[in-house]
Amino acid sequence: MKETVFGAVRISEHVWWVGAADWNVRNFHGYLTDRGSSYNAFLIVDEKVTLIDAVKAPFTKEMLDRVASVIDPEKIDYIVSNHSEPDHSGGLPEVIAAVKPEKVFASVIGAKTLAAYYGELNVTPVKTGDTISIGSGNLAFVDTKMLHWPDSMVTYYDADKLLFSQDAFGMHLAGSMMWADEYDKSLLEYEARKYFANIINLQAPKVLALLDSLPGLGLDIQMVLPDHGPMWRTQEDIAWILSLYRDFAEQKPRPRALVAYATMWHSTGILATAFAEGVRSAGVEVHLADLAENDRSSIMTHVAYSGLIAFGAPTMNNQMFPAMADTLCYVKGLKPQNKLGFAFGSCGWSGEGAKQISAELEAMGVEQPEKFIQVKYMPTADELTAIRDCGKRLAEQLLEKCK
Ligand code: FEO
DSSP states (O other), rough: OOSSOOOOOOOOOEEEEEEEEEEOEEEEEEEEOOOOEOOOEEEEESEEEEEEEOGGGGGGHHHHHHHTSSSSSGGGOOEEOOSSHHHHHHHHHHHHHOOOOSSSEEEEHHHHHHHHSSSSOOOEOOOOEEEESSSEEEEEEEEEETTTTOEEEEEETTTTTEEEEEETOOOOOOSSSGGGGGSOOOHHHHHHHHHHIIIGGGHHHHHHHHHHHHHHOOOSSSSESSSSSOOOOOOHHHHHHHHHHHHHHHHHOEEEEEEEESSSSSHHHHHHHHHHEEEEEHEEEEEEEEESSSHHHHHHHHHHHEEEEEEEEETEEEOHHHHHHHHHHHHTTTTOSSOOOEEEESSSHHHHHHHHHHHHHHHHOOOOSSEEEEEEEEEEEEHHHHHHHHHHHHHHHHHHOOO
């Protein structure tokens, strides 16, 4: 062991954490990471010294310093890239140049993706069923294609019974504590839910298939080590995050509503508040969010958690207000399922906004039992009563659907 500025954290007999916390990142390709993030990388010191994943490029020297606290980085024999998105591969070219490993492994698509990003890195492709011996233990690879990129795979190390799960079971959360059992569960649940909603929701059916196939793989998993956020080291916590993932992926309707809106002169804002009042009066929890103050990833988190989603916007230049178009484009891409929906808005003259929102909800497969409501300029008392009653009716239908 060598004295370095950045130290490695031992997590099992052969394995050290050598990643980095990114405390101040707040915009992760459009995802509001208001608690920062981390890029977990792992060093296995077996007969073949192996690095599992790397870090975002600016953190490469920090990672190599952590490696150096355990072993001379030039002693790294193998590198495994479970996922080629640049938050885990950005540091790879520099690491490969510095340590000159004997081999770099990635999935078949991962090898192509790394070459496309960084040029030829002489990556050896591996697939489900392939194993390599690294001394006292073996590394076994399992393709997890489209979870969440085509290249994605996970790696199991049987000597210490560890699953290196790349993005899966991770969350954007920077912290000085390494383990899930050191954090408050409600914080973990919120961040895991947000991560799933914004990164994985599109592939929810594949998550269910993977969860169903896990027992058949016959892996004795003592720790799950994702590439972001705290790691899972107790059987209780591993069971907890697996069951949360099943819950997220099933997308069963929940007795909860989101009312997201954009507003120019507060007409749509008043409509949103009246609709939310109707929902609340039926005994359904409701969350109101002005798009001027709430980013799209926060909205998507609420979409995933709500059985009723209502969107409202004014008309501007014969279009729905642009912030709403941005949000709906994002939400549509993540394919939320089993939602009741509602569209509303205000306008001055042409009035396309609410109709366009309704069309977007229809394109998403969201059930809309009530026709959209559009008002001119400022809603009248009767119009506010009508939209409040609409909120109440939809909330009552949601409660029925949740039974
Ligand atoms: Fe954390 Fe898909 O990269």
